Amino acid sequence: MTRTRRNLRRALTVAPAVAMTLVSMVLTLAVVVMWLGAAMPWPVALVVGLGLDGGWLATLAYERRLAAQGDHSRPVTLVGWCFGAVATGVLVAHALLAEGSAGAWLAVAWLPIAAKALWLVHGLWERTALTTTALEAIRTIQQDARDTAAVARARLRADATTEETRLLAVTQAGARVARVQAATAAALSEAWGVLDKARSGEDTAAALASVTTPVTPQSHPRWELPVWGPVEPVAALEAPALTDADLDGIVAALLAASTPPPSYRECAARFRAAGHTAAEVRLRAAWKRVTAIGEQQSGGTSS
Missing domain, CATH: 1.20.1440 (de novo design (two linked rop proteins))
Incomplete structure (x- = not known):
């Protein structure tokens, strides 16, 4: 043929x-x-x-x-x-x-x-x-080039479709998030308005006075709105450091306040309940020193 x-x-x-x-x-x-x-x-x-x-x-x-x-x-x-x-x-x-x-x-x-x-x-x-072999080779090369171009065009169209779908999904998700945030903000604003209206109402002070105990006859209980927003950290209270002699004196007073003398745990709880601050190591060392002195004194008195 x-x-x-x-x-x-x-x-x-x-x-x-x-x-x-x-x-x-x-x-x-x-x-x-x-x-x-x-x-x-x-x-x-x-x-x-x-x-x-x-x-x-x-x-x-x-x-x-x-x-x-x-x-x-x-x-x-x-x-x-x-x-x-x-x-x-x-x-x-x-x-x-x-x-x-x-x-x-x-x-x-x-x-x-x-x-x-x-x-x-x-x-x-x-x-x-040209010979038949050369013509066949040329036709093969041209067909391969057309196939490669067609595959490249199909890949580009597929990538474009995928990117379009991804962008559409991201846009829809962003729109849903924005709607939820707007609804949440509206609900919070409405609740805040209700709280502020209740706070500034004329009968609020009388209602609170009827359910709370006044500190002074002239006190007028007033409640504040909760803080909504960033909160600045409060600086820690600076208490003067206690010396070993001060610790010994406080621990001795706590031991002498009850009979029989309390254990270390009870003494430490009373120490901190009284508003004192000290490291656990120093407090235990002071308790040991005071209890040792007390034992020595009790031994000398019995002799």
């Missing part, structure tokens, strides 16, 4: 040159027979015309054979052009000697040279024609 297609394509490319060559040979033969038929028998004129066309056809066949072998011969090409020039000269001479139809014969006198030129162009086309 491929070979048949190739032969058909080759026949189509060579058809114009073949057709023009045949037309040129028929015209040359007719002119030779008409021109020489008046001076000699027509069979002789026919032989002369066939000889001219045969020589031209023979040189053309030799040129085609050499071209098929990838070769070229200048003498053969020169002889072929000579036959074409002779045929053209015959047609031109007949046109000039003809009476009443010189223009028509001159109009077709260029056909032999044109046929020779077409064979030259066809030979050049054959020398530059």
Whole structure:
């Protein structure tokens, strides 16, 4: 199938040159027979015309054979052009000697040279024609390029669609969050307004006074709104550091305040309940010193 297609394509490319060559040979033969038929028998004129066309056809066949072998011969090409020039000269001479139809014969006198030129162009086309393997490789490369471009376009469209979907989802989620925040802010604002209205009401103080114990007869209980917003940290209270002697004195007073003396845990709880501050290590050391002194004193008294 491929070979048949190739032969058909080759026949189509060579058809114009073949057709023009045949037309040129028929015209040359007719002119030779008409021109020489008046001076000699027509069979002789026919032989002369066939000889001219045969020589031209023979040189053309030799040129085609050499071209098929990838070769070229200048003498053969020169002889072929000579036959074409002779045929053209015959047609031109007949046109000039003809009476009443010189223009028509001159109009077709260029056909032999044109046929020779077409064979030259066809030979050049054959020398530059590509093989079937090269054509298949070119078609494969072009198809791969088209496939790659199509895949790239599809990938770009898919990426664009994915990005559009992602942006749409993010936008919708952001809109929902904004609506929730707006609703929450509206609810808080409304609740804050209710609290502020209750706080600034005329009957609020009387209602609070009826359910709370006044500190002084002139006290007017007043409650404040809760803090809504950033809160500044309160600085820690700075208490003076207690010396070891102060710790010993405080611990001794706590031990002497109850009988029997309390344990370390009870003493530490009372120490901190009284508002004193000290490190656990120092407080335990002071308790040990005071209890040791108390034991020594009790031992000396019993002796």
